[in-house]
Amino acid sequence: MSEEQKFKVTFNEETQHLDEETLFVVSQTFKALSDPTRIRILNLLCTGEHSVNEIAETLNLSQSSVSHQLRFLKNLRLVKYRRAGTTLFYSEDDEHIMNLLKQAIEHATHH
């Protein structure tokens, strides 16, 4: 089997069959991006780090709601935080996924 054929086989396996784990990770990732509140939070974090209260006030959301959503995003490692006293500053933690979000926003705005 040539190198080219090997590549083709590998490629086809990747596009034709998705194992359970990949399917789970991909669906969870898109689920994170499928809620307006989380999109707004991530979009705000594009502009740099922000505290929980800053996010809540800027986006007109309850502190609790923001905190719940940030936990969700943090579990998926889409955001991280830095502590400064009692304040936690959240920021992006997955450039690749943030890029997907930006692409989708671009796509939605220009069509």
Next chain:
Amino acid sequence: MSEEQKFKVTFNEETQHLDEETLFVVSQTFKALSDPTRIRILNLLCTGEHSVNEIAETLNLSQSSVSHQLRFLKNLRLVKYRRAGTTLFYSEDDEHIMNLLKQAIEHATHH
């Protein structure tokens, strides 16, 4: 104002505020990609057009479930179909969004 500054302003405006409609379209798009069944269907359609029954049999899903999900995907214009007698052949209808899916699968498999 330099060209560079102009670009920066435009860029910031786009990333800081999302209007209702954009938010809705983006969240709906990602919602379409957030379910394992729909991901498997779209991933299968990457390989070319397929009838409803083909999809159901290949992915081991009920005809009803596939039909419901295809309606969902069709409403978002992510898939289209071609009729041949009583058989409907479904295929991709949004290259850009399919590309987002492929990127996410790549991202999930290589990390």
Next chain:
DNA sequence: TCTATATATGAACATATGCTCATATATAGA
């Protein structure tokens, strides 16, 4: 230690989601 501020968390609730089951619709051929 007591207080104030920032954030996290759990329960409860309303709504959304995805599946199955039964059935309707549509097309082709006899």
Next chain:
DNA sequence: TCTATATATGAGCATATGTTCATATATAGA
């Protein structure tokens, strides 16, 4: 027109999701 095959659809159900409310936890300062 009658039948067979392919697909669509609606109701019902179990589960998932996002929010609020009340409260817990954590840190800093007096």
